[in-house]
Amino acid sequence: MERAVDRAYSSIRAAILDGSYGPGARLGEAELAQLTEASRTPVREALRQLEVEGLVEVLPHRGARVSAFTADDLDEIYDLRMTLEALAAGRAASRITPERIDRMAQLCDEMEDAAAAGQLDAVATANVAFHGIVREASASTRLTSMLAAVTQLPLMMRTFHRYAPDDLQRSAGHHRELVAALRAGDEVWADAVMRSHVRAAKSVLLASLRADEADATTALDDEMGVTA
Amino acid sequence: MERAVDRAYSSIRAAILDGSYGPGARLGEAELAQLTEASRTPVREALRQLEVEGLVEVLPHRGARVSAFTADDLDEIYDLRMTLEALAAGRAASRITPERIDRMAQLCDEMEDAAAAGQLDAVATANVAFHGIVREASASTRLTSMLAAVTQLPLMMRTFHRYAPDDLQRSAGHHRELVAALRAGDEVWADAVMRSHVRAAKSVLLASLRADEADATTALDDEMGVTA
DNA sequence: GAGACCTAGATTGCATACAAACAACGAACG
């Protein structure tokens, strides 16, 4: 991470993912240049990179904003993600090495332990590593970069914090099953498991968002009731 | 096309697609700045954009080169393209308007006429428009931009010039069938036709490249025979 | 003669100054 572009990229990305800049927040170049201790030139390049990955939107002559996702976006993104992750899993089935499969099994252990201990951040971290192995094993740089674009949303929304115990257990089951499918070298199996896995994640997220919305409405009603 | 970045982008892209810069050719920033009548700043941005779309590769401190595709790349790209294009067709089936379907049917006529007249460039142009309608109708900006990344290769390789009459006829058949599937609003049908269509294209391209290679080898052998 | 090292030229990466476009505010007019 020597180049100023990389510093800028990492800093901005971290600031978005940790919530310093929420959805829709303005990303002024001068401000970011100060934050990342670089000039505007590398900041601009970093912003374009982040745009490709779907984390920010830049409008001509109007600057950059953190992406804000609608329900339609979410639907679209998870459709894409299901298709792409399944393709990656299928390709990985015939290419992955035993060592990597072992590492995935190990990550399954870690995730289950972390889930049992209620450490959702640790689950999320191990989960990213787990899926990362599948992508690497798919041996397709293009596919890998496309997957990056549809995986930012779950990161931004801290999806694991929306998982109930049942959801976590089902997710762990998918992970174990995927390991089995890969060990068997079964493309179709791996593809199918991954589809279930992503689709289930979408379902959890949508349900959770609907619940959030209901809460917000209730809160709003209460507030109006108080002030009226 | 007012902004210098857009000028640079268009000029460089055109220069690559018309063969002025072949695969592996070096793309010096100063040279491109002169070509596009802009400074290096917008040229750099344009190059990054072209990198995203897969037309060029840029290496840190080493500049940009036109992408050169290996047989593995080709395999990988067509796998991805089949999956994404099929997804787009499926989504389009339930969203496309009758007007757009009519336009697609019209483009079918044009392509068949052009093919009969041996005007392969005209076929290619209409084909791009035809597939463009499907992508727009898929109503997914992300999917659209991903498809752009896996559609540069066929453009660069002028794939239509490798089609024999039988291939062109099969392709036309796929196009007609896709129109029918979309008119019927049948997602599964549209998905399946598109898979066939892309897979057939891959097959033609691979066969054509193998033929090229054989020719090259023969020519080389001949030459060595002469010089020996 | 082969290989490593060093130097010179050229090229990319970064910073900064300037120009162009946009947004917000206020005044003038209908």
Add this chain to the structure above:
DNA sequence: CGTTCGTTGTTTGTATGCAATCTAGGTCTC
């Protein structure tokens, strides 16, 4: 009172100069 237009401040877009890095050629050593 509302609308429109001008004006000003801020932000993005572009050009250019300088520093850091890479490539190539030659020389020196083994």
